[in-house]
Amino acid sequence: MIDVSVKKTLGTFTLNARLQDEGFVCLSGKNGSGKSTLLRLIAGKLRPDEGFVKVNSVEVTSHPMEKRGVVLVTPDSYIPHFPVEKHLRWGASARGIRLAKDSVSATRAALGITYEGRMDKLSLGMRERVSLATAVLSHPSVLLVDEAFAALDDKESLMSALRGLCSKQGVDVLFTTQEETDGNGADHHYLLQKGTSTRLK
Amino acid sequence: MTPVLALLYWGLGPLSDPIGYGPEIQKGIALSLLASGMTVVLDIVLFTALSYYLARSRNIIAETLVDIPASIPHPVVGISLLVIDSPLTPSGKFLTSIGLNFFDSVLGLVVALTVISAPIYIKSMQPFFESMNQAHEEYALGMGASRMKTFLSVVIPNSTRGIVTASLIALSRAMSEFGSIAIIAFAVVSAPFGLSGTSPASVQVYDLFTYYGLGPAVTASAVLVLVSIPLMIALRLVRGGLRVEKE
Secondary structure (H helix, E strand, O other): OEEEEEEEEEOOEEEEEEEEEOOEEEEEEOOOOOHHHHHHHHHOOOOOOEEEEEEOOEEOOOOOHHHOOEEEEOOOOOOOOOEHHHHHHHHHHHHOOOOOOOHHHHHHHHHOOOOOOEHHHOOHHHHHHHHHHHHHHOOOOEEEEEOOOOOOOOHHHHHHHHHHHHHHHOOEEEEEEOOHHHHHHOOEEEEEEOOEEEEOO | OHHHHHHHHHHHOOOOOHHHHOHHHHHHHHHHHHHHHHHHHHHHHHHHHHHHHHHHHOOHHHHHHHHHHHHOOHHHHHHHHHHHHOOOOHHHHHHHHOOOOOOOOHHHHHHHHHHHHHHHHHHHHHHHHHHOOOHHHHHHHHOOOOHHHHHHHHHHHHOHHHHHHHHHHHHHHHHHOOHHHHHHOOOOOOOOOOOOOOOOHHHHHHHHHHHHOHHHHHHHHHHHHHHHHHHHHHHHHHHHHHHHHHO
């Protein structure tokens, strides 16, 4: 369960968002509507001026990034010098989780990761699959995906594969998009307009 | 560039003097290279993590503290090390009791060079870490990796170029140091590789000048410049490489 009520002013922009849901949640809005800011507040990169961030009913508002159980995946979220297989296993080992024998191969299959190689040598789309898979394998409470689907040619099938994986593991997902129709593939849908959130479903 | 070119022309040409490139100055250069190399290793080990901390925390008090050695006259650094090491002070008594001696020793030389070069190393590493893409480490932190694990396995392996550049700058700074080491280690009493009794290269140049006047000092200076040219070229190459990589 993601439960957020935050107010944050950055220059002339004010974000005033309320979001409380679980499952696969879509956050749509135009450029500059505050989507990334909201995700950074939930991940702990930014601190709110007012309000709280709760993950599975635990308040984490003042927790550092590494103690929230929240992973933020953007197109830059990867560890450049790691090869794919090491990358996939690293997140779980960083959290001290022993992965079940076939979980890496199952995640690879689900997200179509059939390739190897150093992360910084892969194409953007290939890299993003590995970043998402690594994040899921690290068993977070919440996975935040910031525009990371945009670079993928088979966005819809990947989103539904990720949704399947995450619901099986009990990971809540909040993803941002500029296209309101992406909300159709989600359990819940919020719209951000000039920093103010509205729950559409 | 003019002083450097003038030095090379006069020192190796019309004013060339065998004392200026003789065995003593060669040993001095070897000692300076050895001590500067050890200094850079210390800079990397002790100050890479501090630079990273400064880059991420923007702690003004710590930044000011780092700047202090760079803003005091270098002989003062030498004198302060002498005070710390003096048998008249408790710290000096303690250092002597555990067998550490700064005065006219390789240790004193390296400690002085570290005090002088550390701010330069940190001031080069800090902007490197600041300009680094933080999304990589934030991603690692989000997956629950500790700050230390993130620093060691995500940040450091992607900082090779920054560390090499900062090390070369610190090495040049250490090689060219005079003020502090003329006081703390005018000549090292005991050193490895047959360098016992040798003065660091920059100290020798000053010594030659006060003893003989210009002649041998100009040649020795020209030889020192020749030694530092490969350093400058290496620095250019690494920085050039960095720029290409960013594009």
